[in-house]
Amino acid sequence: MAQPYGMAGRLAAAFVNSKLTPLFILASMALGALAVVALPREEEPQIIVPMVDVLVEMPGATPADVEQRVTRPMEQLLWEVPGVEYVYSTSSAGRSMVVVRFKVGEPEEAALVRLNQKLSSNVDRIPPGVIGPLVKSRSIDDVPILAVTLWSLRYGDDQLRTLAAQLRDAIAEVPDVSEVTLIGGRPRQVGVNVDPARLAAYGLDPLAVQQAIGRTNARGTTSGPVAGGQMTGLDAGSRLRTADEVRNVVVTSSGGRPVLVGDVADVVDGDAEPTSYVIFSSRDEGAHPAVTIAVAKRKGTNAIDVSHHVTQKLETLKGTLVPSDVHVTITRDYGETAAEKSNELLWHMLLAVLSVSALIWLVLGKREAAVVLIAIPVTLALTLFMFFLYGYTLNRITLFALIFSIGILVDDAIVVVENIVRHARMRTGEPNGLAAIALRAVDEVGNPTILATLAVVAAILPMAFVGGLMGPYMRPIPVGASAAMVFSLVVAFVVTPWAAVRLLKPAAHHDHGQEDLFTRLYRRVMGPLIASGRMRLLFLMGVAVLLAAAVALVPLKLVTVKMLPFDNKSEFQVMVDLPDGTALETTARVASALTAAALEDPAVVDVQQYVGTSAPYNFNGLVRHYFLRRAPHLADLQVNLLPKGERSEQSHEVARRVRDRLLPIATSFGATIQVAEVPPGPPVLQTLVAEVYGPDPARRMAVAAQVKAIFEQTPDVVDTDWYVEAPHPKVTLVVDGEKAAAAGLSAAAVAAVVRMAGSGEIVGLLHDDQSREDVPIVIRLPRAERSLETIQSLRLSGTRPVAIGELTSAVRTQEDPSLYHKNLQSVTYVTGDLAGQNESPVYAILRMNEAIARLTLPEGYGLDVFNATQPFDTSKYAMKWDGEWHITIEVFRDLGLAFAAVLLLIYVLVVGWFQSFTTPLLIMAAIPFSLAGILPAHAAMGAFFTATSMIGFIAGAGIVVRNSIILVDFIELRRRDGVPLDQAVVDAGAVRFRPMALTAAAVIVGAGVILFDPIFQGLAISLMAGEVASLLLSRMAVPVLYYMAKRHERTGPAAASVPAEAVL
Helix, strand or coil: CCCCCCHHHHHHHHHCCCCHHHHHHHHHHHHHHHHHHHCCECCCCCCCCCEEEEEEECCCCCHHHHHHHHHHHHHHHHHCCCCEEEEEEEEECCEEEEEEEECCCCCHHHHHHHHHHHHHCCHHHCCCCCEEEEEEEECHHHCCCEEEEEEECCCCHHHHHHHHHHHHHHHHCCCCEEEEEEECCCCEEEEEEECHHHHHHHCCCHHHHHHHHHHHCCEEEEEEEEECCEEEEEEEECCCCCHHHHHCCEEEEECCEEEEHHHHEEEEEEECCCCCEEEEEECCCEEEEEEEEEEEECCCCCHHHHHHHHHHHHHHHECCCECCCEEEEEEEEHHHHHHHHHHHHHHHHHHHHHHHHHHHHHHCCHHHHHHHHHHHHHHHHHHHHHHHHHCCCECHHHHHHHHHHHHHHHHHHHHHHHHHHHHHCCCCCCCCCHHHHHHHHHHHHHHHHHHHHHHHHHHHHHHHHCCCCHHHHHCHHHHHHHHHHHHHHHHHHHHHHHHHHHHCCCCCCCCCCCCCHHHHHHHHHHHHHHHCHHHHHHHHHHHHHHHHHHHCCCCCCCCCECCCCCCCCCEEEEEEECCCCCCHHHHHHHHHHHHHHHCCCCCEEEEEEEECCCCCCCHHHHHHCHHHCCCCCEEEEEEEECCHHHCCCCHHHHHHHHHHHHHHHHHHCCCEEEEEECCCCCCCCCCEEEEEECCCHHHHHHHHHHHHHHHHHCCCEEEEEECCCCCCEEEEEEECHHHHHHCCCCHHHHHHHHHHHHCCEEEEECCCCCCCCCCEEEEECCHHHCCHHHHHHCEEECCCEEEHHHHEEEEEEECCCCEEEECCEEEEEEEEEECCCCCCHHHHHHHHHHHHHCCCCCCCCCCEEECCCCCCCCCCCEEEEEEHHHHHHHHHHHHHHHHHHHHHHHHHHHHHHHCCCCHHHHHHCCHHHHHHHHHHHHHHHCCCECHHHHHHHHHHHHHHHHHHHHHHHHHHHHHHCCCCHHHHHHHHHHHHHHHHHHHHHHHHHHHHCCCCCCCCHHHHHHHHHHHHHHHHHHHHHHHHHHHHHHCCCCCCHHHCCCCCCCCC
């Protein structure tokens, strides 16, 4: 009497001849196609990290005053907001900026509402003289996906700016475009350049001119009178529409005639004075003024489509709005790079599917390969649809998750197909043909396959709980792979038997008892090994020595640890910093010299210079707040490289070479540079960041200087800098209160005139209906007369005309440096990067820790070094490592905890199945064996052991356990039949070796397509080398260990803990 089927057998029986099965296949493929079409495509995953900048001004206050009056109270309030992870603050002269970063994954809108509510409910605490707060939210959607640079041999930057303003309006019309920003060019402006001599001649001061223009450029609207049942609109006042109207504004009257603005000032309708320069430089065309249009997209939209539509729009405007002699160069296109990456990965995924199918064809046959070839797309399609439901985008991580899954998800189909083929070749005595054989075969391996699949899911899924910025970046891998494994299990029991019955041929002859060469070789090796205790001991000792030798590669630095390897992009930035107070023109000259040197590199296509303003930022720049780099002494160089297919070198090698070329030039000008590459994972403030804490600013700065010196003396540490401004002079005009009062003037009036004369004051707008941008009316001194002596000679109209120099005394001091806080603690940052022999921060930090440990502070104690948390005792000087090191610790800590959870979950699953506390330990003993292949393979490839390597190791642990479960389950089945233990362990290895070798080969072939990807190379190496090592070692070690543990137990039904529904 046939035994009833188990769960797997019943499921297979329900669908093996059902008409619903082909419909299920078609529906799955349709859902997958829908997901591919509907999923937004991006190059990188969207990491939700709500960031908010809160800007407050306190004119005239020193950094210390701003810190006490504004920054501390405000950051204490913001620290109270639920969900806040970090509060960074900067207190500068006259202004405070607080950056609030919420925990990863916090809903952006809810976070912003909570923050605004906290600020608005405490408005009454704002001290007098403080302006603000201005709240600006920042998110990854603010990052421009497209940068369009306009440059010309004929037109200047002012004309390009006018054209760019018109293009901005046209681009904004494109669906799903979010923010369009103009960078560079001089906008139109009406300048009112007051003449001190003419003002004095009429007894006027600049304030009188300002007030006259403001009073004239005013207009009000009200409801007019009602006459005859009709209401007439009523306006009063005037609007200044032209420079002539500004020139004719009446300031006062003298000698019975009006004194006009044009009598005391030169009114010029022209371009604003340059506050920044944008220059496009290429090797062939030279350097030309330029304007860049940066385009961002809406949240959740397809970057490829938005980019394509904007470029299409630009093409339609060429020859009409855009003159033929204006070049429109795309200097950033993340839509194109996303399309290139997604198409490349989709091709790799297809290649992996075909490679695995070809492998099965070679080993099992073409019909068996066809069965598996049906199962793979169905599983992938369902996984893609799950991504769609989960709200993921189609990016490099989600696609890598699918490619990574291919080698694993075929395991279930391979085990089922191989068992069907094996049963078909045996004398099964089934009267109903191949369908009955398939059901019997599925039922036999069903329960252990379910357990083994759950073990793989248990190995992969805990990695989804990695915290920090790296968590959401890598989460699609465990989520996608776990979903793929569950779907593959369903497909193996539903689709695979149905396809096998229709595609496989019943065996024409029986070859029961015939074994292939590898099986015979396995029996020949394992027989003596099981029989001899001495050989067993020598074998296990040899495995232990191999494992120890492999692990020793890490302390020997033959395998180096890094969070993520360097990516291969087609761009990087060079941040140029000159001393504070450097003139814009000097900075431009330095930037031009650096650009010329960069263009000498054959891999560099073009360079955009952004002097006094920031380049279009990426996610890295968003976190580092590069968009705030707007000062005359700062410059950004955007370096664009040849496409990846046209150069043999990685972008990191080019960046290193360019840095070496630029560094001597920058040093000769007294500038510092930082080469900012696009990071492969979550961005940080800098690769190396030392946060120095302590109570006294001067002493803290002295300690930071010592740490900075250690940075500079450490090999391979480059781009060393610190967040301390270089001393630069400042002149303070101190108002004599008695003299000012005697003249009928206030200190505020003196300060207003000084500010107006120096930096200028916007007194209103020119109301030109045809202008696309605001046209401000700016009053100030002519540029040639903008000196301290001229400002001091300006006369103010009080009870009597008096010069500013008579009311004030000039005090020359140094500008106070900015003060920084992190999570309410005072801090000084020291930063650096790595380039050279060893570019992992782990080893540089270990070397620097030795030097820091030798420091002795005047306070009589050493400098405590923290890694994961800030110092608790703020009364002592201490240091914390941050940057990539912090994320490295966070990631490997969480992966280690995930691995511990993996071991626990697998143990519980296997105990529940085998009802034994020792059997799971025997199965899990094979997990470390994969390291014997993983670490030497990393050393041989010269690859970093990265977070993706760790993910591959953990996933490989699940595969190893899966195969061991199937192996031990077969041993238990054979023992239940009364087969002696020594023969059972050999039989199990011999019978199950081929499907295990086949699944291992499938994993290797599936991972092989990503072996040379710069980011996921470590994952591929871990899977491939780990599978080879575990196949060769654990397939022998597990039977040996099982035999050694069970050889004193009795054989028989009582010893069999597995309720097998079918036996051989």
